[in-house]
Structure formats: structure tokens, C-alpha cells
Amino acid sequence: MSVQPKLQRFNQNVLSKYQIYNSIFMTLPFDSITKTGVLLPLFHETCNDGFKKGEDPTTIVKNFFKKYQARRDSQSQINLLFRFIQYIERQVVLFDAIEDAAFPEVNNMDGIGTMRSLKESASSDNKLEILKQYLEEFKVRIVLTAHPTQFYPGSVLGIITDLTKAIRDNDLSSINQLLAQLGKTPFYKKKKPTPYDEAVSLIWYLENVFYYSFGSIFDYIQQNIFDNKDIKNNIINVGFWPGGDRDGNPFVTPEITLKVANRLRETILKNYYRDIRRLKRKLTFSGLEDRIAVIERKLYDSFIDEGAEPEISLQAFEAELKAIRSLVVKEHQSLYLSEINSLLNKIHLFGYHFAILDIRQDSRVHESVFNTLAEGLIKSESDILPKNYFQLSAKEQVKILSEVKGTIDETLLKDEELLKTFETIKTVKKIQENNGERAVHRYIISNTQSTLHIMQLFAMLKLAAFHDDLTLDIGPLFETIPDLEIAHEVMEELYTNPAYAKHLKNRKNKQLIMLGFSDGTKDGGYLMANWAIFKAKERLTEVSRKYNVDVIFFDGRGGPPARGGGKTHQFYASLGPTIEAKQVQLTIQGQTISSNFGTLESSQYNLEQLISSGIDNKLETNLPMTDDDRKVMEDLATISYKKYVDFKNHPMFVPYLERMSTLKYYAKTNIGSRPSKRGKSESLKFEDLRAIPFVGSWSQLKQNVPGFYGVGTALKKYEENGEFEKVEALYKNSKFFKTLVENSMMSLSKSFFNLTKYMSKDEEFGAFWDIIHEEYKTTKALLLKLTGSKALMENEPAGKASIDIREAIVLPLLTIQQYALKKIQELEKENPKDKEQLKVYEKLVTRSLFGNINAARNSA
Structure with a gap:
């Protein structure tokens, strides 16, 4: 069977369908202004022709009204521009849904970079045992962040999901209804979401996509590479920042962190409950039906009361399911064994936490909080810190902090930030007790610039809740070019600090280090940000290997290339032997979540690409750069x-x-x-x-x-x-x-x-x-x-074609945006008191932001 080139598959499955469904959409009668659907293509043509002639956006808009709508008054013109924005936003949604529906046809789901391809090439090269060894220690973690680069409210995301299914099924009647629904559903949010709202909208992806795609990949690995044997390593897991990322988001409180952790636990329990109900319909054998019914009831009772303790512990749930599995093998000819294994695999992947919450705060906040605490301790005659603490050098302060012991009298904590920091630490301890240590086991310090920054947190963690049993990894985040240059020196000071070395030993000698792209690019530009991170990773790898520490790099890669994104799997496959790569960890945000991981197919495909990129980097002999190239x-x-x-x-x-x-x-x-x-x-x-x-x-x-x-x-x-x-x-x-x-x-x-x-x-x-x-x-x-x-x-003709269509769809939006910005500048100069007019044009700018950003989803 011949496989068509990717561009041809794209044109057939995406472009031609978009043209058909868009023409249906443009004729739907849901519009209070007549002819919007007729006028938008004319406006689009005017924009195209105008830019080719070198005209500016203001001239293009004026020419359009002069040529096609000369009788409209200025208010009516503005109304039409708002209508154009609404139509174009929905065209972007339609294109998203068509591209999502066509994903398995356009991308080869068994091609290069997928698990099947990896397994087959390892088999043919007699490297299957080596592949197994890597999979026993290699991990991929994608960390979902609430960074706001996605403008779709939940209702619109739901329509995209339904529309994708209808398009895949060629269900014209449903497509018609959904396009009409889309036309009437508002796209903008009247109120800002809370951090908890952001968490809930991302948990949707966990519940409806990741639960299944992660499980499916792990099942494939177990069945086809490990011959159905249990795998100790969980290989793929998901991290979660909403509700834990306090850096720069003053609205994330300890209460929200706890609420998000509870919501994550309730959601995974619901997913297990659904799976157990499905199993119950199949395991109708004598002696098993009742046992499954007991688990079903206990799981139900565990999530029905918000925040309550689970009725069945994770260990008991897993043990009972394994006992049922043994009986099925022994007495029932292994009927439905793969379904039982599949649920056990999900328990192995997601525990009772579902996603791993990270706590993050800026070092400047910690420093100010810690200094407030130190002043209070010295004033209160506490023996936790010496009276001359502030007169000591940074090195001497680090030594004092590494040996700190004691309990804080909380009546001393008058400062609000200090209280919040201590409460956050206590909340972390509580979540670990409720959801297991895996639920939250990392504290990331943004903007880390010194060893002292790390030891200030180290001391606070011990004093607030953990004392001598610090079940938390501290992850410094080095962001700017100067910070990246000294990162290895900071880490060497830590590795040679006896107290920190002892802590690392308790954490299996694994050290998490995060390296930021966004602020690096903003600080140093594109080439230097990427090269500075590459060199920092090399130096950090060298110093970590010197002290027998397994360094785990966590990349703040964002979505577009400007934020360190781009072709992520190619990036990881390119690192070579001088950079430790036993794990691939990266942040995924905003529209990158919905575009790369928003459907079962795209989620599975892109996860497999990440797994294979990390393993390719190991299996292939990527030579280090030569001195001349460096x-x-x-x-x-x-x-x-x-x-x-x-x-x-x-x-x-x-x-x-x-x-x-x-x-x-x-x-x-x-x-x-x-x-x-x-x-x-x-x-x-x-x-x-x-x-x-x-x-x-x-x-x-x-x-x-x-x-x-x-x-x-x-x-x-x-x-x-x-x-x-x-x-x-x-x-x-x-x-x-x-x-x-x-x-x-x-x-x-x-x-x-x-x-x-x-x-x-x-x-x-x-x-x-x-x-x-x-x-x-x-x-x-x-x-x-x-x-x-x-x-x-x-x-990359297919990728280029997708970008070209999206850019074409939003060209009228961009034109309206620039027209409105120019109007605002003119009004501010000539008539600054006309607040009403200013407000109208500012609203045009704000509304035109939505579609432009959503259309850029393939920037990743």
C-alpha cells in the first residue's frame, strides 16, 4: 500500500474539509447583522490585495467600507468589525477541530518516533534488552502550567471536542448544529478565572485524555516490550502547576493548593470507579463479583464527600486487584486479564494523586520572608539563629542554615507573606499524608542566584514542618544568562555541604535542576539563551557526575521557539553524551496543551515522540561537538x-x-x-x-x-x-x-x-x-x-501549510487590531477626553487578541 506524502494527506483531510465546512458556517443564519458571512470574504480579499499594494491597515479598512458598505455610519462600521472578529474566532475553532480530527490520517501513528517503530528498530538491531534497560530507568514528565496563552473558555473547548468527533464521523447534521451552537456561544470571560478555575480546566485533560493516552502507551510497552511482566518504573508521568505555582501569582493560597490536590484525588478516584464498574460487568465469575462490588462501593464513597479520607487505601486497592488478577489467571483462563492489567498500570502511573503538584516561588520572596523570620527569631531571644546572623558572610550563613534545628512559635509570624509561606509548607506535608509522597514532592525556587537562596528554603522547610525528615526535592531554577553561568558553582557548594549531601542521599542522590527559557530568551536573545542553557547543562552534568549525583533537568520550554519550544522531540534527540538525559521533563502551557496533547491521538503520538527522542539520544551515538564547532x-x-x-x-x-x-x-x-x-x-x-x-x-x-x-x-x-x-x-x-x-x-x-x-x-x-x-x-x-x-x-510542507492557513484566517483580525491601535494613538493625541471612543477601540484591540493567539497553536 502506497502512503501519500504528508502534504497531500493534509490537503485532503484538513484543507479541503475546512473549505467545505467553512462555507456551511458562513451561511448559518445566527447573525443580527445581515450579510456578515457574505462580507467577510470580501474584507479578507481587500486585506490581501491591500497589503500586496503596500497599503496600511487604516487605508485597507477605509477602502473596504468605501467600496462595499458606503452607506454605513461609523457606529454600524464598528459593529461590523466586531462581527468579523466573532466570525474569525469561530473559523479558528473550526480549523482546530478539523486538524484534530485528521491527526491520525495526517501523522503516521506507527511511524518514526512512535513506540512501535522504536520497538521494531531495537528488535532488528538486536538492542531489545538495551531498550528494556533504558525503559526501566528513563522517564518523561510533562508539566501542565496555567500560563495564560489559551483564550477558549471551557464551553468552547467542549464544542471543539464534540465538533472533532462529528467531523471524524462525517456527521453533517451534528456538524451543522455544533457550528450554530458555536456561533451563539460567547468566547470571552467577563471575570478573570481564579487559580482554582485554571486548575479545574486543566484537570479536564487529565480526566478525559491523559488517563487514557498514558495508560495506552504503558500497556503497549508492557505487552510488547516486557512480555506482560510488571514494570517497576512508571516511565511517563504528569506534573501540575496550577494551585502550586506561587511565583508572581499572589492569588495562589495554601487553601487553594490543598483544594487542587483534593480535586486531583477525587478525579482519579472517579476514573478508577468507572473502570471498576466496567470490570464488574465482565468479571461475573463466582467469588469475584462480590469482591469487585466491594471495591466499587468503597471507591464511590471515597470521592462523594469532598476532601474526605478515601474509604480504601491505595495499597489495599492495588493488593485486592492483584489478588483478583491471580484468581483470574489460576481459575478463569485469564479472561479479561488485559483489562485488569490495564487498570493496575493506571494505578501504578497515577496513584491517588493523578498529577504531581509542584510548588514554586521566587527567591526574592523567600529572601524577604526568611529575613523577616530571622529578625523575629533574633528579637525573641530564640536560640535557632545566632544574634550576629546578619553580620555573617553568605558562606557562614549557609553553614548556620544547613544545621538549623528547632520549632517556630507561630505567634511570632505576624508578616502575611511569612505566614503564607509557612502555611504552604505545612499544606505540602498534609497533601503528602493524604495523597502519598508522590502527590507533591518538589519545591522550585525561581530566579535562583546563589547557594544561600537554596539554603534559606532548606531551613524554612525544616523549621515549618519537616524537621529531620525532608521528603521534598528542592529544585533551583536558573533563568538569566548570568545565573546560568554560575549554576554549576552553586550546585558544587551544595553537593559539598554535609547537611545537603545527607538530604540528597535520602532522596536517592537525585537532584532536580530547572532551566528557564522564557526569561532567558527575554534576557539574552534567541541563540544565547539556548546556547547558555546547553553549556550550563554540560557543566551541571559534569559537576553532578563528579559527586555521584543523578541530575534531572527540567526545562521551562513553553510553546513557541521564542519560549524555548518548537520541535521539542528533535531538541531532546540532539543533546548528545555530555548532557545527562535519563529523564525528559518540560513545561507545557496554554494552547500547546490543547494542540499537542488535546486529543487521545495527538497526546499519544507526542508523548511517544518524547519517549523515543530521549531514548534515541541514548541508543544513537550522538558525538559531542568538536572544538571547532563549539x-x-x-x-x-x-x-x-x-x-x-x-x-x-x-x-x-x-x-x-x-x-x-x-x-x-x-x-x-x-x-x-x-x-x-x-x-x-x-x-x-x-x-x-x-x-x-x-x-x-x-x-x-x-x-x-x-x-x-x-x-x-x-x-x-x-x-x-x-x-x-x-x-x-x-x-x-x-x-x-x-x-x-x-x-x-x-x-x-x-x-x-x-x-x-x-x-x-x-x-x-x-x-x-x-x-x-x-x-x-x-x-x-x-x-x-x-x-x-x-x-x-x-x-516541512504540511507544517508550513497549516501555518499558512491559520495566518490567512487571522489576517483580517490583525488588520482590525492595527487599525484600532492607530485610532487609539490618534485619539490620545487629538482628542484624549473622548473616553467613550477610546473605550470602543480598546475593546476592538482586546477582542482581536483572542483569535490571533488561538490560531497560533501550532507555534509549538
Whole structure:
């Protein structure tokens, strides 16, 4: 059987279906303004033609109304633009659902990178035993975060799920109804969600997708690689940040953390209950039916009362199921054995916690909290800390903190942040007691800059709840370029600290280290952020191996290349032997969750790709970079870093984002529970910018600066010096550099400078716009030269086609957004008192944000 090329499969299963269903959608009669469905294609055409002629968004909008709707008054024009936004948002949903439905047809579910392919290639190379050994120690953890990059409310996500199924079944009647429902369902949230709301919406994916896809992968591994034997290692697990991530989200309280942990436990118990009910219908044999009924009742009673203790412990549940399995094998010809094994596998994967909650807080908060605590202890004449603690050097303070003992008199804790920190620690202890230690066993310190930062938390954990039995891993997060450069020194100080070394020994000599991409890219630009993390990992691997510590790297990879994302599995397959890779751990956020893991098929496919990428990195002989290649990589990163630092220090950098982009509108979208910037100052400072609004604002401008800026300048220097063949050799030899280049090309392919070309004539910002445009042109030309391509993403035609359709769908949205931003600037200059008009155009900008971001789901 011949398999069609991927692009052909995409065109048949996605593009042609979208054209058919979109034409149905455009004629649905749910619209209070007549002809919106007829006028939108005309507006789309006007935008296309206008940008080709070099017109600006304001001219394009005016020309459209002049040509097609000359009689409309200004209010009616605004109403129509809002209607266009509503239609386009729903076109994006329709495209999402069609792409999700076609996933198994477009992607080869047994192809390269899947478990079947991995097993078959290991068998043919006589490496099956080696594969088993790796699977006994290798783990993948995807960590879901509530970072707000997804604008769909729960009701719309439900419609996407139903629409995907109807499209897959070619059920035209249901598709019609769902498209009509979509037309009438609001997309925006009137109130900000709470952190608990965010947790509940992500738990939907756990309950309806991950429970099944994780189970299915594990079942396949057990049956086909381990010959149905039990596997000690759980291989795949899921982490969870909503409800535990207090960094910069002041609304996450200890109460919310506990509530989320309880909700996770209730949800997994419900899933087990459903499976047990299904088993009960099958295991109708004498002596088994009653035993299953007892488990069923106890599971039901365990989740029916919110927050109550389970009626059956995890150990008892597992033991009883294993006893039933033995009887089925011994007395009932192993009938339904695979179903029993499958449930036992899920218990092995998810326990009573379902997902592993991480606690995260910023080192600056800890430092201030700890210093408040230290002052209180010294004042109260406590013997926990010496009176001269604040006069001691950092090294001496670390020594004191590593040996700290005692119990805190809680009446001393007057400071609110201090109380919250202590309550959070106690909550962690309580969750471990209720849901098992696996439920929450990591505390991540953002913005770690020193050993002292880690030991301050170490001391607080002991004083607040854990004393001599610290059943928690402390994970420093190194984010900025300077922090990454000293990370190995910080870790060496910890490894040689007797108290910390003893703690590590109790934790099986495993050390979690998180490395951040978003703030790294914001801080150092695209090439340097990625290279600095690569080098930091090498140094951290070396120092960890020196002290016999298993280092586990956890990557804050985000979704788009600008946040460290891109082709994730290729990235992990490219690391080579100088970086420890027994585990792959990464954050997944926002639309990356729904696009890469939102359906059973996409979730299973992308998880398998991650498992095989980590194992490929082990099984294949990835040679370390040669000295010559390292020298070139270092030089490219340094040149691009200097270019990027000069750019971000430009006096127009922050004003440009503040006044010419959508940056300040992110806070008005009500999609996330947390503030849109750190710090409380009125004026906007670069360091207070959060990575998501920062990256998102460049994306809305279609300039995608964080994914390419500085790359062109670095390549140009080699071209001008007649040494371009050195970069070509690096591209040919290094999978790591090749992946960086391909991800940057994806960022470039989503840039569209004609949209903002009008800014080049702006008195204040024209020269700044030109700087960005020049770097874009240089980077694009030299990356095409380097890869020998005629067009961006030439080697990924299906991915490119998906991006092109999505970009085409939202072109009118972007045009409306830029038109509204220009109107706001004019009103602020000429008529700042007209608050009503300002409000209308600000609402246009905010509403147009939604569809643009949702359409960018394949930025990962």
C-alpha cells in the first residue's frame, strides 16, 4: 500500500474539509447583522490585495467600507468589525477541530518516533534488552502550567471536542448544529478565572485524555516490550502547576493548593470507579463479583464527600486487584486479564494523586520572608539563629542554615507573606499524608542566584514542618544568562555541604535542576539563551557526575521557539553524551496543551515522540561537538547576544512595546488569574515584563523578535569574513544547532512585516521599526543560504501549510487590531477626553487578541 506524502494527506483531510465546512458556517443564519458571512470574504480579499499594494491597515479598512458598505455610519462600521472578529474566532475553532480530527490520517501513528517503530528498530538491531534497560530507568514528565496563552473558555473547548468527533464521523447534521451552537456561544470571560478555575480546566485533560493516552502507551510497552511482566518504573508521568505555582501569582493560597490536590484525588478516584464498574460487568465469575462490588462501593464513597479520607487505601486497592488478577489467571483462563492489567498500570502511573503538584516561588520572596523570620527569631531571644546572623558572610550563613534545628512559635509570624509561606509548607506535608509522597514532592525556587537562596528554603522547610525528615526535592531554577553561568558553582557548594549531601542521599542522590527559557530568551536573545542553557547543562552534568549525583533537568520550554519550544522531540534527540538525559521533563502551557496533547491521538503520538527522542539520544551515538564547532557556536551566540542587548537597551524598546503593540491589553483579556507584570510600580520596567505578554506582543505585531533577533547579524559576520563554510559545517555536524535553525525559521515564517510597515513612517518609532525589519531580512536571507532552501520551512510542507492557513484566517483580525491601535494613538493625541471612543477601540484591540493567539497553536 502506497502512503501519500504528508502534504497531500493534509490537503485532503484538513484543507479541503475546512473549505467545505467553512462555507456551511458562513451561511448559518445566527447573525443580527445581515450579510456578515457574505462580507467577510470580501474584507479578507481587500486585506490581501491591500497589503500586496503596500497599503496600511487604516487605508485597507477605509477602502473596504468605501467600496462595499458606503452607506454605513461609523457606529454600524464598528459593529461590523466586531462581527468579523466573532466570525474569525469561530473559523479558528473550526480549523482546530478539523486538524484534530485528521491527526491520525495526517501523522503516521506507527511511524518514526512512535513506540512501535522504536520497538521494531531495537528488535532488528538486536538492542531489545538495551531498550528494556533504558525503559526501566528513563522517564518523561510533562508539566501542565496555567500560563495564560489559551483564550477558549471551557464551553468552547467542549464544542471543539464534540465538533472533532462529528467531523471524524462525517456527521453533517451534528456538524451543522455544533457550528450554530458555536456561533451563539460567547468566547470571552467577563471575570478573570481564579487559580482554582485554571486548575479545574486543566484537570479536564487529565480526566478525559491523559488517563487514557498514558495508560495506552504503558500497556503497549508492557505487552510488547516486557512480555506482560510488571514494570517497576512508571516511565511517563504528569506534573501540575496550577494551585502550586506561587511565583508572581499572589492569588495562589495554601487553601487553594490543598483544594487542587483534593480535586486531583477525587478525579482519579472517579476514573478508577468507572473502570471498576466496567470490570464488574465482565468479571461475573463466582467469588469475584462480590469482591469487585466491594471495591466499587468503597471507591464511590471515597470521592462523594469532598476532601474526605478515601474509604480504601491505595495499597489495599492495588493488593485486592492483584489478588483478583491471580484468581483470574489460576481459575478463569485469564479472561479479561488485559483489562485488569490495564487498570493496575493506571494505578501504578497515577496513584491517588493523578498529577504531581509542584510548588514554586521566587527567591526574592523567600529572601524577604526568611529575613523577616530571622529578625523575629533574633528579637525573641530564640536560640535557632545566632544574634550576629546578619553580620555573617553568605558562606557562614549557609553553614548556620544547613544545621538549623528547632520549632517556630507561630505567634511570632505576624508578616502575611511569612505566614503564607509557612502555611504552604505545612499544606505540602498534609497533601503528602493524604495523597502519598508522590502527590507533591518538589519545591522550585525561581530566579535562583546563589547557594544561600537554596539554603534559606532548606531551613524554612525544616523549621515549618519537616524537621529531620525532608521528603521534598528542592529544585533551583536558573533563568538569566548570568545565573546560568554560575549554576554549576552553586550546585558544587551544595553537593559539598554535609547537611545537603545527607538530604540528597535520602532522596536517592537525585537532584532536580530547572532551566528557564522564557526569561532567558527575554534576557539574552534567541541563540544565547539556548546556547547558555546547553553549556550550563554540560557543566551541571559534569559537576553532578563528579559527586555521584543523578541530575534531572527540567526545562521551562513553553510553546513557541521564542519560549524555548518548537520541535521539542528533535531538541531532546540532539543533546548528545555530555548532557545527562535519563529523564525528559518540560513545561507545557496554554494552547500547546490543547494542540499537542488535546486529543487521545495527538497526546499519544507526542508523548511517544518524547519517549523515543530521549531514548534515541541514548541508543544513537550522538558525538559531542568538536572544538571547532563549539568555537563557532560560542562566537555566533556572543555576536547575537551583543546585538540583542544593544536592541533591548534602545531607548525606544519599552515605549515601542507599550504604545505600538498589544502589551498592555493582555491584562484586560481575563484569561489568566495572575497579574500581567511583576512588581507594583506604575511605570513599565523591562525586568518586570512577564515572558508571555512579552513574546505574545511581538507575535501579535507579526514581528516574532524573540525567535530570531541577532541570528542574522551573527551569520552576516561570518559571511563578510569569508568564513560562512564554518557555519555550514556546524549546521551539518550539530543536530542541536540544526534544531535551533529550524525553530528560528518557524518564527520567521510567522512574521509579516507588511502589517506594520506604516510604522516606518512614524516620527517617533520609524527608525526603531527599521532596525527590526533589517534584522528580519538579514536573518531570513542567511538562514535560507545556510540551509540551501528556497523558502522557509521547505522541508516541512504540511507544517508550513497549516501555518499558512491559520495566518490567512487571522489576517483580517490583525488588520482590525492595527487599525484600532492607530485610532487609539490618534485619539490620545487629538482628542484624549473622548473616553467613550477610546473605550470602543480598546475593546476592538482586546477582542482581536483572542483569535490571533488561538490560531497560533501550532507555534509549538
